[in-house]
Amino acid sequence: MVDRIGGVMSEAFTVYLRSGEKVLLMQRADEVGDFPGAWDGIYGIGDHGDLDSIVARITECTGIEADKLEIVRTGMARGLAYGNRLNDVTPILFVTEEVDVNPGTLYKGFEWVDPGRIHEKEYATPQLKEMYGDVASYLYILKTSIGQEQNVATEIRARLSGTGSLKDIQDKIFGVLSPHFMKGYIFVEATAMHHVQKLIGRVGVGVTPLKNCSKVLDGESPLEDVLPYLEPKAATSGIEEGCIVEISGGAFRGQAARVTRVAESKEEVTVELFEAAVPVALTVRADQVRVTQRVE
Template sequence: MHMTEETETHIFAVKTTAKQERAVVDGIYHAITVDPSFKVTAVLSPDELKGYVLVETLEPVARIEELIESVPSARTVVPGETSLAEVSHYLVPKPAVAGIDEGTIVELIAGPFKGEKAVVKRIDTSKEEITVELYESMVPIPITVRGDNVRVIDRGET
């Protein structure tokens, strides 16, 4: 009995234990290297999608359910499938300065001023850099840092 090759990809969401998304991705990767008969083309764990990983596959849902049985912290395959159009926004990296505005209070998480709090004075979206002034400095000295070198503490909304 010869089975025909499935050529259409499906994207399934796999529910995971909270904060175990990366472990599930690693578990799926391990499972498909141990048993290469599972036709998985991609596994995605976007930071914004808590409690789920996305699996792109040529397999029907039953095979993915079988695959995740051996993966710790993988709970269940969500019924139905999603489309590339629905998940494509997860594939585009967000700029490091997204969500940071002038007046936002940040903590520097890298560089010589690591651990210092600062106020955002200017944002350069094209270079993904922000100019900040240290919060506790006697003399306001502007410092330009990469957007991914800060952690937002207070957005300054009242």
């Protein structure tokens, strides 16, 4: 291990710990010499190849036991200034199912955050957001011409499969998503925004600007904002017992009814027609009713 003063490179690492869709950020104590009170990953001095020492450091800082931790990957080191030292900091990604954290050593607090919100921590250790991208990824939103979403996505996939000027970023772009119900936008998963900008020909040279794609929206997109667009909603979503609905299909089209039962697994609802002389339970597909009045 090298840890010298006066501008000599020091070996260090920053661990990013994921649990589900969140990443753990630790807040440095006010008494720490470097970046007191700043947000951080899990920082340690030492050889990034010494897995046992790294796991011990995570446990020391978070209270999460070693058998609850699993390493995913290691990124390339970055030379970062910590006080009067230049540290060669290697980002490392771990995953866990644990969410309970007991801050220790350097840290006084913690927060599980959406990766797309790391940049919102204005006071943070150097390149906290960028190093996370070195071992994980972010979602970026591309603005496209309406009706051209699939064509843009197809062209992006073709560019990524080629051998030309974009070959150097092929391992930095992980996928393109074009939900059929979204108009004017598509998603690209990548390690950093500048790779996406190069992909569509908005930075660099030798890349033709991508037709029908005007720009990358600013910043990384929080997963919590994007996932609802990627996960199709159940037909019963928003329908509750007691709701007033209008039937939009079948023999009773246009009839008003009250919902008496919701079968989510079958995506069906049971209703009673208002205009029936004798109350009759009628089971219809959930996508054939429209809620006109919700339960208060």
